[in-house]
Amino acid sequence: MAQVLEFKLPDLGEGLTEAEIVRWLVEVGDVVAIDQPVVEVETAKAMVEVPCPYGGVVTARFGEEGAELPVGAPLLTVAVGATEASSVSPEPSAPSASSASSADEESSDGAESGSGSGSGNVLVGYGTGAPAARRRRIRPERAGAPAAPAPAPAPVPVVEPVSVPAAAGEVNGRQGPVAVVSPLVRRLARQHEIDLRRLTGSGPDGLILRADVDSAIRRGADEATETAARPAAEPAVAEAPTAAVANTAVASTAAPATAERIPLRGVRGAVADKLSRSRSEIPDATCWVDADATELMAARAAMNAASGPSGGPKASVLALLARICTAALARYPELNSTVDTAAREIVRLPGVHLGFAAQTERGLVVPVVRDAHTRNAESIGAEIARLTELARTGKLSPAQLTGGTFTLNNYGVFGVDGSTPIINHPEAAMLGVGRIMPKPWVHNGELAVRQVVQLSLTFDHRVCDGGTAGGFLRYVADCVEQPAVLLRTL
CATH class of the missing domain: 3.30.559.10 (Chloramphenicol acetyltransferase-like domain)
Known part of the structure; x- marks a missing residue:
């Protein structure tokens, strides 16, 4: 039976009371192991990866990248035991009495697996120990007895996965994290809808700098200008889209410039x-x-x-x-x-x-x-x-x-x-x-x-x-x- 456990932002020491989410390392629906880093946060002192003390399936995340959370606020929830339940074949045959009684017996190795207990490691100001969740396992079928599925676990509230682009796990066609250190660079990319995973960084070891994002923004503006000018040079294009592009260009030109507001967070x-x-x-x-x-x-x-x-x-x-x-x-x-x-x-x-x-x-x-x-x-x-x-x-x-x-x-x-x-x-x-x-x-x-x-x-x-x-x-x-x-x- 799955148990949903909540993992809160731990006290990272040195009197810090809050942290900014820089990058999520897991998605809703991902299976995580005990002590696996799940999020990268930036404090006023340093940037650290926070490990999760539970093993199971991520059911919810709290806070988007760039959001600031106080210590003790929920980071994510994990369905402990959901991995075992999902591994059972969901065939629609009715369970027999003998198999049902076998399913009610707890296996000794399941109790030792520890996926429902904390890692035993201790984060600063936040113990990772947690009550052990019960484990149920279908014992091997007796000879001649018909196979039957395990009893369905109790409903677990699962948040719908966050939709991500197809290349969300790739960096320029390669698997790996995005080489970005500065939260300002991430924020600037979000504001202009720039996909950092498709940029090649000019910094050391491929680090993506603000100049790389600015260059991508300029390329996008040049492409938008070419798109707006193309209908006049190519009569084959329909008139309705041409008018829409022209109206958009006029509106963007006439719109007054607004001051940029940059939150004083993290190191700054x-x-x-x-x-x-x-x-x-x-x-x-x-x-x-x-x-x-x-x-x-x-x-x-x-x-x-x-x-x-x-x-x-x-x-x-x-x-x-x-x-x-x-x-x-x-x-x-x-x-x-x-x-x-x-x-x-x-x-x-x-x-x-x-x-x-x-x-x-x-x-x-x-x-x-x-x-x-x-x-x-x-x-x-x-x-x-x-x-x-x-x-x-x-x-x-x-x-x-x-x-x-x-x-x-x-x-x-x-x-x-x-x-x-x-x-x-x-x-x-x-x-x-x-x-x-x-x-x-x-x-x-x-x-x-x-x-x-x-x-x-x-x-x-x-x-x-x-x-x-x-x-x-x-x-x-x-x-x-x-x-x-x-x-x-x-």
Whole structure:
């Protein structure tokens, strides 16, 4: 007898209260196994696949792709035991008394199958255990006894399957998931009725980018224009369709443009909340300085040359700046702190967990290098590379995006010289780095072309005054201009 069980959106940890449905991995009517991923959701921290703790037939899904659900809301319902019932041959012969009594006996292996029980695994804040559903199985017919079907199971409320295109399970003719990471790309495709499964992504590993969707939209507009113009050039086309196309073209031209509304959800919503809170709670101030980075770039080139073609990963500018920051924070621990507003206390933190800003298809994220104060430049660089790759593929866990104590923001990769960074609440400071470019500079009393970079420090004025912030920034600039300064603290 089938039993319909409801699976609710579990608590995914880190205090998250809601998640956005990015992609359903199952359809209504599909058979799912215990702990099989059934939906891909995006939280304010990461994108995760949610496994179902029940095994059976999916009878209903709650929420379309792009919908936002609170924790505890129903995700789907599963008819547990429906797979066994459907495997019995539905022949219209009347059941005999002997076969009916045999069907009432529970099989021992059916009780052990576990399709009606939870997996025993535990999602964060949501146990997957569930009461076991009873199993009935037709025992082998006695010799000479006529075969009879099992008793019909109790009616199970089954929602009609959602209609999907014929190519719903294919990606450009191949089976597999759609290579899309950004919810914005999915939403844009839905708004313009673009089938993502028929697009070829131009991003890494075939990732579908917004530019691919925009290109498909333009192709569709060009085709619509050609269709509207074709009746005038081809008199054989009926007049009625021609008039309809012309009226549609006139109506679309005359329709006023409407503003696009983009919900602040997922990563973008989390960033908006954090930045708003930072501006409203933290009395921040910014100071900046130009530094001659010629010697730093020369030191980096020497490091990479010494490692040889197969001597390991190359030293990055970001890794060297990160190591300089940890040295500066050791001298100025006031900036590696936070403020407990309720207790009116400054909390100086014992270790440096260095965050670095990374721009991804999902938006701005800040992965955290744990215990950066215990690492050298090579170790920091390797961890930054590893976290950057996870960020690019959308596989960062919530734990890898929280707990930072100081943030390094290299916005120079966008081709800009300077900025006034917003502190990553609840931290106390952020160092911004502009692009390194040749500029006229007075060096050793003479005008020369040097590699110059602008460094900007935004700090919480509650944890320190301008003298401390200026001392920190000046030390960083001195290390950039003369990397040998670091030797005194290594």
